[in-house]
Amino acid sequence: MATDVGELIRVQALTRRYGSRTILDRLDLEIAPGEFVALLGQSGSGKSTLLRAMAGLDGDVAGDGSVEVPGQVSVVFQDARLLPWQRVLDNVVLGLDGAAERGRESLSEVGLAGRERAWPNELSGGEQQRVALARSLVREPRLLLADEPFGALDALTRLKMHALLRRLVEQHRPAVLLVTHDVDEAIALADRVLVLDHGRIAAEQRLDAGRDTTEIRAALLRALGVTGE
Amino acid sequence: MTLVASRPAVTTRPRTHRLRPGARIRFGFLVGPFLLLALWAAASASGLLDPRFLSAPWTVIGTAAELIESGRLQENLLASVQRVALGLAIGVPLGTLLALVSGMSRWGEAVIDGPIQIKRAVPSLALMPLLILWLGIGEVMKVTVIAVGVLVPIYIHTHNGLRTIDSRYVELAETVGLRRGTFIRKVVLPGALPGFLLGMRFAVTTAWLFLVVAELINSTTGIGYMMDLARTYGQTEVILVGIVLYGLLGLFSDAAVRLVERRALSWRRTLAS
Numbered sequence: 001m002a003t004d005v006g007e008l009i010r011v012q013a014l015t016r017r018y019g020s021r022t023i024l025d026r027l028d029l030e031i032a033p034g035e036f037v038a039l040l041g042q043s044g045s046g047k048s049t050l051l052r053a054m055a056g057l058d059g060d061v062a063g064d065g066s067v068e069v070p071g072q073v074s075v076v077f078q079d080a081r082l083l084p085w086q087r088v089l090d091n092v093v094l095g096l097d098g099a100a101e102r103g104r105e106s107l108s109e110v111g112l113a114g115r116e117r118a119w120p121n122e123l124s125g126g127e128q129q130r131v132a133l134a135r136s137l138v139r140e141p142r143l144l145l146a147d148e149p150f151g152a153l154d155a156l157t158r159l160k161m162h163a164l165l166r167r168l169v170e171q172h173r174p175a176v177l178l179v180t181h182d183v184d185e186a187i188a189l190a191d192r193v194l195v196l197d198h199g200r201i202a203a204e205q206r207l208d209a210g211r212d213t214t215e216i217r218a219a220l221l222r223a224l225g226v227t228g229e
Numbered sequence: 230m231t232l233v234a235s236r237p238a239v240t241t242r243p244r245t246h247r248l249r250p251g252a253r254i255r256f257g258f259l260v261g262p263f264l265l266l267a268l269w270a271a272a273s274a275s276g277l278l279d280p281r282f283l284s285a286p287w288t289v290i291g292t293a294a295e296l297i298e299s300g301r302l303q304e305n306l307l308a309s310v311q312r313v314a315l316g317l318a319i320g321v322p323l324g325t326l327l328a329l330v331s332g333m334s335r336w337g338e339a340v341i342d343g344p345i346q347i348k349r350a351v352p353s354l355a356l357m358p359l360l361i362l363w364l365g366i367g368e369v370m371k372v373t374v375i376a377v378g379v380l381v382p383i384y385i386h387t388h389n390g391l392r393t394i395d396s397r398y399v400e401l402a403e404t405v406g407l408r409r410g411t412f413i414r415k416v417v418l419p420g421a422l423p424g425f426l427l428g429m430r431f432a433v434t435t436a437w438l439f440l441v442v443a444e445l446i447n448s449t450t451g452i453g454y455m456m457d458l459a460r461t462y463g464q465t466e467v468i469l470v471g472i473v474l475y476g477l478l479g480l481f482s483d484a485a486v487r488l489v490e491r492r493a494l495s496w497r498r499t500l501a502s
Contacts (some may be wrong), residue, residue: 055404075404081397085419094415095407119496138407225295 007033008071009175010056011164014065016049016058016199022170023049024063025199033142036176038186040224047179050196052077054177071144073136075173076149080128082120082135089116092135099138104140107131109171110164118186124159130164134181137172144174148181162188183220187213195223260483262476282467289473290468301455306474312368312443313436313478321432323376324383326424331384332391333417342388347439349381354442361446371443378439382431390424391417403458423497426490433482437475 009031012111015062016024020202023046031037041047052058054067055075093103107113110130120128136144150158166189169176180186186193187207193216195203203223207214221227266286272278273285280288282358296302327345330337357374364370394417402412446452452471459467 057400057403073404077401079397083398083401083416083419085422085494090415095405096403108294121496135405165258177480210431 003085008068009033009070010066010068011050011054012066012068012083014050014053014060014063014067016046016053016059016063018024023199024053024065026065026127027200029201031143031175031177031193034069034173035159035174036189036191037177038178038190038193039196040180040181040183040186040193040220042224045182045196046199047150047181047196048147050143051177051179054143055145062100066193070175071072072139073143073145074139074141076132076136076146078148078151080120080125080132084120084176085122087116088112088118088120088123088131091120091131092138096138102138103134106134109168110118110134126153128154129153129161133165137168137174140172141174141186144176146176148179150182150185151180165189183217183224186220187217187222190226193220197223197225240257255281258487262480269466281465284469288466289469292464293470293473296455296467296470302470303415304472305450305452305455309363309440309444309452310478312451313375313440315372316439317379317432317436318495319372320379320436321383322377324428324432325387327380327389328384328418328425328469329413332388332421333413345381345384349385353378353439355407357442357446364412366447371440371448373444375439377434378435379432381424381488382435386428386431387421390421390427393424394420424495426493428485429486430483430490433486434479437479437482470478 009029014024014029015022015029027046027050029050039047040052044206049058050060053061053063054069055073056067056069057075071118082088083094086094089103089107091098092106093099096103100159103177104113104116108115112127112130112134115123115127120131123131123142129152130147150161153161162185176190178186178189189208193205193207194201197203205219207216251422269278269283271287272285273280273283278285284292293302327341331341332338332343353374356377360373364373398416398420402416407415440451441453444451445457448454448457452474455470456471459465461473
């Protein structure tokens with residue numbers, strides 16, 4: 001279903017249904033190469049369903065439409081999802097042959113040089129998520145799909161991770177689709193913020209330089225159905 | 230009268246893990262068996278235990294020494310150990326392979342799981358007459374009995390370990406595009422290892438169990454044969470040497486597997502660690 005067409009990322013008329021419930025309803029989405037898109041939406045709005053469809057992880061879900069993504073797609077999940085029986089470095093280069101050196105570089109990029117031989121269980125939640133980032137980026141993805149990657153972290157760690165992600169994305173220039181329910185996180189990181197509602201894109205805000213973020217924030221909150229601010 | 234010092238208002242909490250089993254005891258697995266031995270010795274020494282019913286520990290030790298001196302013990306032990314080793318060498322890989330095939334494909338499970346569950350439900354002793362008819366009463370039959378016996382716990386526990394691998398890891402393997410071979414090596418086998426090792430603990434004790442059964446039938450070597458011969462002459466001390474030997478062999482093979490377990494599963498942080 002997901003076809004490789006170089007750099008272009010295009011979702012057309014994507015529909016996904018669970019039983020009689022339509023989760024994604026003829027959704028269209030384009031992401032430019034190197035663009036950072038954040039996807040907001042209430043629980044059950046279809047954020048994760050869209051991300052899973054783009055990752056090709058929904059073979060068992062009914063629906064139609066087309067998904068065009070680059071050949072190299074990496075996914076970061078909400079849980080770090082490290083294999084507990086593989087050491088940190090082996091987790092980073094999982095499935096890559098002879099990539100130990102690149103894996104080490106990738107680990108030092110996320111600030112975990114020297115922890116190559118540690119077991120995932122010996123790391124903190126934030127460190128584990130950094131390993132997961134290293135595992136994603138060592139594959140030089142053209143599209144990085146992140147499903148609430150910082151949702152399980154404390155506020156302070158989350159801010160540090162934002163800075164780290166921004167730096168990594170600047171270096172590697174993948175297109176990013178970040179699913180989050182945190183409006184401030186979306187504004188802090190993305191070039192463009194989308195709000196998903198009832199399976200369709202209900203609002204869109206570009207974060208061009210010089211725009212007033214408080215105004216954007218208010219507009220996004222309205223689109224999410226949160227008022228009174 | 231002396232003044233009783235009042236308790237300090239702030240008590241320091243003891244730095245123990247209240248809900249954990251506590252620090253590891255060196256050679257802890259020997260404590261229970263030694264207590265049992267002490268009880269036996271006390272009963273024999275006090276005359277509570279009739280030697281015709283159960284010989285005293287020192288008589289058993291003396292007999293064991295005589296058996297070693299004459300070379301009979303080593304000869305029979307070697308025959309027994311060979312049978313168990315061969316049975317494990319065949320049964321363990323076979324059980325693991327069957328568990329892998331059954332755990333990784335629905336068709337494999339449909340074909341393999343049923344027969345193994347049936348084999349599990351049938352008492353192994355009930356299969357002996359058939360195995361004797363097919364394979365005779367020689368070594369092949371004895372090794373087969375052990376191999377088929379150890380196959381079951383290896384299969385059951387490896388299969389269970391495999392099936393309880395978190396599906397999130399399978400999803401991860403798909404997103405990083407693991408090939409089937411790498412998937413088996415990096416995800417399936419290590420994920421099923423705790424189950425396999427538990428199966429291994431059952432397997433090593435089961436192997437000794439089936440050995441006795443096999444050796445009691447028309448053997449001319451082995452610990453079981455030595456014990457059966459002693460029965461005809463009413464030598465309880467020789468029977469006891471055999472029982473103790475079986476016990477020690479079972480205990481040490483289990484300890485060996487547990488040692489491997491601790492090394493191989495060092496990534497786990499569990500209640501026991």
